[in-house]
Amino acid sequence: MHFKLKIWRQPNRHTKGNLVDYELSGVEPDMSFLEMLDMLNEKLIVNGEAPVAFDHDCREGICGQCGLFINGRAHGPHDQITTCHVHMRAFKDGDTIFIEPFRASGFPVQKDLKVDRSAFDEIIAAGGFISVNTGQSPEANSILISQDTAEAAFDAAACIGCGACVASCKNASAALFTAAKISHLAQLPQGKLERKKRVLSMVKKMDELGFGACSSTGACEVECPQGISISHIATMNREYFK
Amino acid sequence: MIDPSTSFVPDPKVPPGPLENKWSNFKKTARLVSPNNRKKFKIIVVGTGLAGASAAASLAELGYEVSTFCFQDSPRRAHSVAAQGGVNAAKNYRNDGDSVYRMFFDTLKGGDFRAREANVYRLAECSAHLIDQAVAQGVPFAREYGGYLNNRSFGGVQVSRTFYARGQTGQQLLLGAYQAMMRQVGLGNVKSHTRHEMLDLVVEGGQARGILVRDLDNGKISRHAAHAVLLATGGFGKIYYLSTLAMGCNGTAIWRSHKKGALTACPSWTQIHPTCLPQSGDYQSKLTLMSESLRNDGRIWVPKKKDESRPAHQIPEQERDYYLERRYPSFGNLAPRDISSRAAKERIDAGFGVGKMKNAVYLDFEEAIREQGKATIKRKYGNLFDLYEKITGINAYQSPMLISPAAHFSMGGLWVDYELSTNIKGLYALGEANFSDHGANRLGANSLLQACVDGYYVIPYTLPHFLASLPKENVPSTDTPAFERAENQLKASLDKLLAIKGTKSVDHYHKALGKLLYDHCGLSRSAEGLQKAIALIKELREDFNQNVMIPGHSQEMNDELEKAGRVADYLEIGEQMCLDALTREESCGAHFREEYQTADGEALRRDKDFSFVSCWHRVEGKSVLVKEPLTFEFIQPTERSYK
Ligand SMILES: Cc1cc2nc3c(=O)[nH]c(=O)nc-3n(C[C@H](O)[C@H](O)[C@H](O)COP(=O)(O)OP(=O)(O)OC[C@H]3O[C@@H](n4cnc5c(N)ncnc54)[C@H](O)[C@@H]3O)c2cc1C
Ligand code: FES
Numbered sequence: 001m002h003f004k005l006k007i008w009r010q011p012n013r014h015t016k017g018n019l020v021d022y023e024l025s026g027v028e029p030d031m032s033f034l035e036m037l038d039m040l041n042e043k044l045i046v047n048g049e050a051p052v053a054f055d056h057d058c059r060e061g062i063c064g065q066c067g068l069f070i071n072g073r074a075h076g077p078h079d080q081i082t083t084c085h086v087h088m089r090a091f092k093d094g095d096t097i098f099i100e101p102f103r104a105s106g107f108p109v110q111k112d113l114k115v116d117r118s119a120f121d122e123i124i125a126a127g128g129f130i131s132v133n134t135g136q137s138p139e140a141n142s143i144l145i146s147q148d149t150a151e152a153a154f155d156a157a158a159c160i161g162c163g164a165c166v167a168s169c170k171n172a173s174a175a176l177f178t179a180a181k182i183s184h185l186a187q188l189p190q191g192k193l194e195r196k197k198r199v200l201s202m203v204k205k206m207d208e209l210g211f212g213a214c215s216s217t218g219a220c221e222v223e224c225p226q227g228i229s230i231s232h233i234a235t236m237n238r239e240y241f242k
Numbered sequence: 243m244i245d246p247s248t249s250f251v252p253d254p255k256v257p258p259g260p261l262e263n264k265w266s267n268f269k270k271t272a273r274l275v276s277p278n279n280r281k282k283f284k285i286i287v288v289g290t291g292l293a294g295a296s297a298a299a300s301l302a303e304l305g306y307e308v309s310t311f312c313f314q315d316s317p318r319r320a321h322s323v324a325a326q327g328g329v330n331a332a333k334n335y336r337n338d339g340d341s342v343y344r345m346f347f348d349t350l351k352g353g354d355f356r357a358r359e360a361n362v363y364r365l366a367e368c369s370a371h372l373i374d375q376a377v378a379q380g381v382p383f384a385r386e387y388g389g390y391l392n393n394r395s396f397g398g399v400q401v402s403r404t405f406y407a408r409g410q411t412g413q414q415l416l417l418g419a420y421q422a423m424m425r426q427v428g429l430g431n432v433k434s435h436t437r438h439e440m441l442d443l444v445v446e447g448g449q450a451r452g453i454l455v456r457d458l459d460n461g462k463i464s465r466h467a468a469h470a471v472l473l474a475t476g477g478f479g480k481i482y483y484l485s486t487l488a489m490g491c492n493g494t495a496i497w498r499s500h501k502k503g504a505l506t507a508c509p510s511w512t513q514i515h516p517t518c519l520p521q522s523g524d525y526q527s528k529l530t531l532m533s534e535s536l537r538n539d540g541r542i543w544v545p546k547k548k549d550e551s552r553p554a555h556q557i558p559e560q561e562r563d564y565y566l567e568r569r570y571p572s573f574g575n576l577a578p579r580d581i582s583s584r585a586a587k588e589r590i591d592a593g594f595g596v597g598k599m600k601n602a603v604y605l606d607f608e609e610a611i612r613e614q615g616k617a618t619i620k621r622k623y624g625n626l627f628d629l630y631e632k633i634t635g636i637n638a639y640q641s642p643m644l645i646s647p648a649a650h651f652s653m654g655g656l657w658v659d660y661e662l663s664t665n666i667k668g669l670y671a672l673g674e675a676n677f678s679d680h681g682a683n684r685l686g687a688n689s690l691l692q693a694c695v696d697g698y699y700v701i702p703y704t705l706p707h708f709l710a711s712l713p714k715e716n717v718p719s720t721d722t723p724a725f726e727r728a729e730n731q732l733k734a735s736l737d738k739l740l741a742i743k744g745t746k747s748v749d750h751y752h753k754a755l756g757k758l759l760y761d762h763c764g765l766s767r768s769a770e771g772l773q774k775a776i777a778l779i780k781e782l783r784e785d786f787n788q789n790v791m792i793p794g795h796s797q798e799m800n801d802e803l804e805k806a807g808r809v810a811d812y813l814e815i816g817e818q819m820c821l822d823a824l825t826r827e828e829s830c831g832a833h834f835r836e837e838y839q840t841a842d843g844e845a846l847r848r849d850k851d852f853s854f855v856s857c858w859h860r861v862e863g864k865s866v867l868v869k870e871p872l873t874f875e876f877i878q879p880t881e882r883s884y885k
Contacts, residue, residue, distance in 0.1 A: 012460075012798065028523055035525045038749070045747045045802060050793050053801055055315070057488040059528045061629070062413055063319040085632045110459055111799045118436065121316050125428035129421035130380045134300040134698045137371070137378035141335065144389030145382075154382040154407065157414060161318055184380065191380050 001027040001088060004096040005040065007052055010109050013116075017109065019098070029089035033076065034059060034066065036088055037099075053112040059084040061225060064160035067167065068113055069100040074164040074223040082162060082225040102167035106174060106211045117163050119209045120177060126205035127198040128181040130191050143189055156184035158226040165220035165228075171212030176220040178206045179236035180228050186239055199239040252505060252857055252870050255659040256360040261876045262342075265364045268660070269703055273710035280305035283709050284468040284718050286453055287311070288440045288495055291320030292412075292419055292690060293673025294474030296697025299422035302431035304702060309433045309466060310423070311440055311455055313490050313804075318420045321476055321488040322693060325412025326533035326626070327396060328404035329376075329690040331369040335391060340401040342366045347877065348399045349688060352578060353653075353681020354831035354847060355879035356508075356855070358872065360660060365679045365688070368695040373405055375698060379418035383407050395576070396534060396686040404687045409533050409625045415690055419697070438464075439804065442732050443471065443499040443669065446724040450669035454725075454732055458804060461797040463732060465725050467718035469709055470668045472701065473499065473656065474693075477674040479512060481812045481819075482649035482764070483756025486518055486531040492808040493815050496656045496675050504664040505857040505868070507657035507677035509815060510823040513650050513684055513832050514765050516582035519633060520602040520646035529648035530633055532605070533626055534686050537575045539610035539619065540643070542566050542582070544594040544603050554596075554604055554642050565589055573884040580683045580832040581884060583647040587765045588843070590646070597644045606642035647765060651689060653680045653832065654822070657857045657870070661704035662696060670705065672696035677855065682831025736796045739806050744789030748805040751786045755779065755809070755816050763820050768836040772824040776817055783813040818858055818865045825867060828852045849879055 002025040010017025024040050031039070034056050041051035057065040066083040070076035076086040091097065099113065107115040145153075157180070165176035182199050185191030191198075214233055221230045257268040275283065283306050287298045290312040302308045312320060332345040345366035350357060373391070377383065383405050384392040396404040407414040426432040435455070441463075442454040452467035478493030479485045500506050517536060518529045543562045550557065565585055567574040577585070586603050595601050611619050616639060620627070627638050634644075656664050656671035658678055663670050673693035680688065762768075762775035786809070792802045829838045829845035830852070838846040854869040 028525065030522050031525050032527070035527050038527060039525060042747050042749065045791055045793055046745060048743070048791065048793055051802060053799060057314055057319055057490050058321065058324050059489060060324060060530045061632070062410065063314070063321070063323050063488065064316075065314055065319050081632065087633070087635070089635065114799070116459075117315055121318075121424060121427075121434070121436070124318075124421060125424040127428075129425040130378065131425065132375075132378045132422075133303045134296070134375065134422070134702065135371075137374040140333075140374045140377040140383075141390050143377060145385055146389050147385045147387055150382050150385040153380075154414075157380075157382050157417065158408075158410065160323075160413070161316065184382070188380050188382070190378055 001029060001091070001093045003027060003091065003094070006096065006098045008100040009052070009112055012111055013108055027088050029087070031088045032059070032084060033070070033086040033088065034084050053114050055114050056084055061085045062160060064162035067102050067115070067162050067164060069102055069167060071098050074102060074167040075225065079222050080225055080227045082160070102163055104166045104172035104211070106166060106172060106209055107163060115163070117161070119174070119211070120161050120163065122209060123174065123178055123202055123205050124181065127201040128185070130185060131194060145188065149187055153184050153187040156180045156187070156228060156232050159228055160226060162225060164223040164225065166211065168219045168223040169212065170217065170219070171215060173214045174206050174211035175214035175233045175236070176224065176228060176230065178202050179232040182239055183232040183235040186235065195239055196242065199236060203236070203240055250868060252657060252665055252868065253659060254358055254870060255661055256358065257660065261359060261363050264360050265367055272703055272707040275706045275710050277305055281307060283307065284309070285470050285472065285705070286466055286468040287472045287474060288453065289320065289474035289476060289673070289675070290317035290420070290423065290434070291322040291474060291476050291673060292416055292693035293675070293697045294320070294472070295416065295419035295423040296694050297472055297474060297672055297701045298432050299419060299426055300698050300702045301705065302426035308426070308431065309435065309468070311435045311438045313437065313439045313458060315436050317423060317434060317436065318417060320416060321491055322416040322690065323413045324488065325690050326409040326531065327535050328394070328406035328411045328687045329372070329415060329694070330396070330403050330685070330687040331373045331405060331691065332366055332403055333370050333373060335393060336402045338401045340403050344401065345369065345403065349679065349685055350681065350877060351882055352685040353683055354845070354882050355681065355849070355853070355874065356830050356872065357679055357681030358660070359874060359876055361679045364700070365692055365695055368699045369691055372691060372694050372698065376415055376418050379422060381407060381414045381418045394535065394538065399685065406535070412690055415694065419694070440475070440495045441498065441807065442728050443502045444724050444728045445502045445666060446722060449667040451722070451724060452718060452720060454728055459799050461800065463729060465720035465729065467720045467725070469712060469716065469718055470670065470705060472670045472672055473675050474672040474697065475675045477652040478815065479649045479652050481755065481815060482759050483752050484521060484526060484529050485649040486515060486529055489527065492811070494808050494811050496671065497811040497815055499656065499664070499666070499669060501860055502666070504666050504669060505657035505859055506818065507654060507855050507857045508682070508822060509654040509858065510763055510819040511653035511682050511832055513579055513653060514583045514647045515650035516579055516586055516647050517605065517645045518648035520597055520599065520644055522598060530629070531648070531650065532630060532643065532645060534579070536605060536623060536626060539614070539622065540575065540605040540607050541609060542575050542603055542605055544589045544596060548593045550596070554606070563589070563594070570884045577884050578683065579686065584765055584834060586647055602644040602646040604642040605645045607638065608642070611639065649764070651684055653677065653682060653684055657855070661707065662700055663704070663708065668708065670701065672701060682833055736803065739790070739810065740792050740796060740803065742788065742790050742792070744791045746789050746791060748790060748792065748802055748809050751782060751790065752805070752809045752812065754782055755812055758782070759816055759819065763823050766834050766836055767823045769824060772820045775820045779813060779817045779820065786810065786813060821865055822856055822858065826852060826856060
């Protein structure tokens with residue numbers, strides 16, 4: 001397969017970037033999107049040119065490190081999938097592909113396609129936990145949790161922290177990310193005691209960090225690789241105003 | 243000639259007493275640091291996976307001043323996140339005969355009697371409480387209808403002791419540890435440095451004094467001093483290039499510490515996991531694991547006929563070879579990983595492999611779907627079937643999965659004693675980075691456990707025991723000649739790499755090394771192959787030093803420079819792995835030497851001559867073997883049969 005690529009290049013946080021054109025042939029349909037970029041980089045490197053910097057680590061859809069804006073969509077052409085799981089068979093031979101970083105004021109670009117998502121860690125540090133010290137825990141089966149509750153909590157806990165929700169939101173809101181953690185912990189008996197304090201401080205931190213407000217368009221849940229529902233945002237709002 | 247001054251026997255410091263009392267005896271007599279003194283102790287934790295995050299959180303809760311480092315942009319992304327299957331604990335919730343002793347026995351046997359009894363016992367002893375801890379943190383483990391915790395059985399054992407959270411157990415456990423750590427970050431007790439890679443250990447007067455790190459976003463080198471350095475940097479299976487590990491996993495922190503005097507142990511013992519997606523082309527960058535839990539219901543087979551061209555569903559039952567069921571009737575498809583992988587390789591090498599590259603075997607759910615219904619199979623493994631389809635485009639409800647063995651877990655690592663201390667005072671190794679509890683083969687679901695037990699339950703007792711012994715005037719400082727020297731050397735080595743400006747990419751070398759290791763130091767090893775590999779690795783290293791191309795400079799974000807450092811280390815580690823495999827003239831666990839097998843192709847252990855841990859010491863650039871003898875006081879090693 002042959003592709004025309006338009007890739008965002010930006011040397012660092014403080015310099016302006018622009019789209020640069022590349023052509024790549026010999027791409028195989030079973031290659032992952034990131035392996036296609038590896039192939040491009042290999043060509044650039046042996047020519048002594050700077051390879052395209054992009055985020056990735058596990059390449060199996062779970063670490064949340066990858067994240068590209070491909071043809072105007074977070075994580076590319078499919079719903080609910082990470083960039084590392086996109087394969088070239090999803091494109092047509094000869095296609096032009098636009099590749100850009102996730103864009104949001106909360107996620108400054110570090111270089112090329114890499115962004116800084118440390119704001120997410122700050123939101124968690126503000127209250128995304130249960131305050132239990134190592135060694136204090138009671139026998140696990142003394143806390144009974146119905147299968148339904150455990151499953152519902154899991155649905156929220158599954159978040160991989162990739163930031164696609166923020167990147168796909170026109171307000172660059174971090175509501176889905178924050179709500180997922182609030183909802184996960186608020187549903188479990190262990191997490192109920194701190195729920196009020198948790199929601200207040202996490203929401204405050206989210207606002208401080210410059211993420212926008214949620215206007216319930218639902219764009220985020222379409223791109224969320226774990227399919228986390230926007231109903232958790234409603235849960236967060238209920239918790240907040242309780 | 244081995245220099246006699248270096249051929250010492252490392253002291254494992256196993257506490258006295260009966261097996262079941264050793265750990266409590268240690269805790270009873272361990273020195274403590276009084277609460278108001280703890281703030282004065284600085285602790286560096288490198289790595290924020292399960293081992294690092296749990297250690298950082300626990301030590302910060304106790305009041306120590308902790309700094310953490312990781313190369314990802316968030317602690318939550320450490321590769322522990324990728325573990326799917328589950329975590330073991332001897333809870334005996336099912337009344338099926340489980341106990342601490344049985345778990346100890348299974349683990350020791352699973353490791354082919356090449357681990358320290360006392361360590362393994364402690365792992366089993368601490369396992370039950372880990373589940374309590376994780377539940378308290380909000381880990382949403384699978385539940386039964388009555389609300390009690392559910393569990394299942396996993397490869398190589400006959401009881402159900404594996405707790406799980408869908409196919410994302412590692413992620414959920416890691417988030418529990420990460421959240422506990424971030425709580426301490428919020429409280430100001432932990433300083434977290436993300437996108438910082440440790441590039442050297444600073445040692446002075448035989449004691450670890452701190453580390454040098456490079457800020458991966460801007461290339462700045464900085465110095466960090468502490469009373470103790472904990473390495474929790476995970477496994478280095480990525481040395482095989484194609485593996486189930488993440489792209490950034492590396493052996494740099496442990497290898498550079500090795501070069502500063504820390505012993506490595508059994509570096510060649512690598513678990514090759516039987517159920518991964520096969521390679522489909524040269525461009526491939528990783529091999530995704532399909533959880534071993536699939537083997538609870540899937541049946542593994544290959545066609546009986548070589549060069550079979552019919553699709554799987556057209557091959558009649560009597561023309562299929564269910565080779566695991568045939569060779570290991572009592573464990574069948576649940577035979578331990580090393581055995582299953584080797585059996586697959588045997589069939590593939592004999593020409594019975596399936597798939598485009600004839601490098602795979604079938605994992606078939608047809609019978610399970612017929613007997614249990616598609617809905618049940620979907621409930622049990624739905625996300626794994628989805629994952630399979632995402633990657634391969636194939637619907638596994640309709641045709642069998644194609645699977646193949648891939649490098650997965652490093653049993654080897656830095657040598658540690660019972661207290662998790664390396665032979666360098668003040669330097670500890672936790673989690674997959676150390677060699678400890680798994681012996682020559684790790685049982686499924688035991689390593690999430692080990693990483694957590696090391697961080698939550700062992701280090702909070704053993705580290706204070708060391709800290710309390712330090713003299714008062716022992717104040718960490720980065721303003722020392724040792725730091726100065728190390729920093730100058732590090733900068734010079736980065737400049738040297740950048741100055742080569744050759745013609746081949748770092749990945750080129752990494753792939754070549756990976757292939758060499760798969761061929762000669764993978765599932766099956768021989769003296770001839772290993773000697774050849776050692777020579778070829780030396781050549782490859784030479785080539786790398788002359789012809790590698792790293793664009794850009796060191797004062798910026800430079801992914802190629804990062805990779806080059808890791809691959810330069812791999813090119814040295816690979817050689818030591820081959821030497822390790824060469825000098826172990828027996829087969830045990832994942833280490834299979836072709837010269838040492840029984841008539842029916844099973845591993846032949848040689849207890850009389852090889853009941854020891856191979857520890858490697860680096861003397862003037864050469865690897866020198868020193869041995870920690872393994873003595874079995876409580877269990878007599880038996881033949882490890884799964885037939
Ligand atoms: C795909 C897969 C599935 C698995 N499934 C299971 C399972 O079901 N059950 C089970 O028990 N085990 C499983 N394992 C094994 C288990 O997940 C690991 O052994 C365990 O999680 C390792 O944890 P760790 O904390 O030691 O290392 P990791 O989680 O790998 O963390 C390593 C940390 O070190 C940091 N680091 C590394 N090098 C440097 C450096 N030079 N400088 C700074 N930081 C550095 C990284 O950033 C990271 O934070 C699986 C492994 C894989 C690969
Ligand atoms: S690289 Fe880990 S989720 Fe894509």
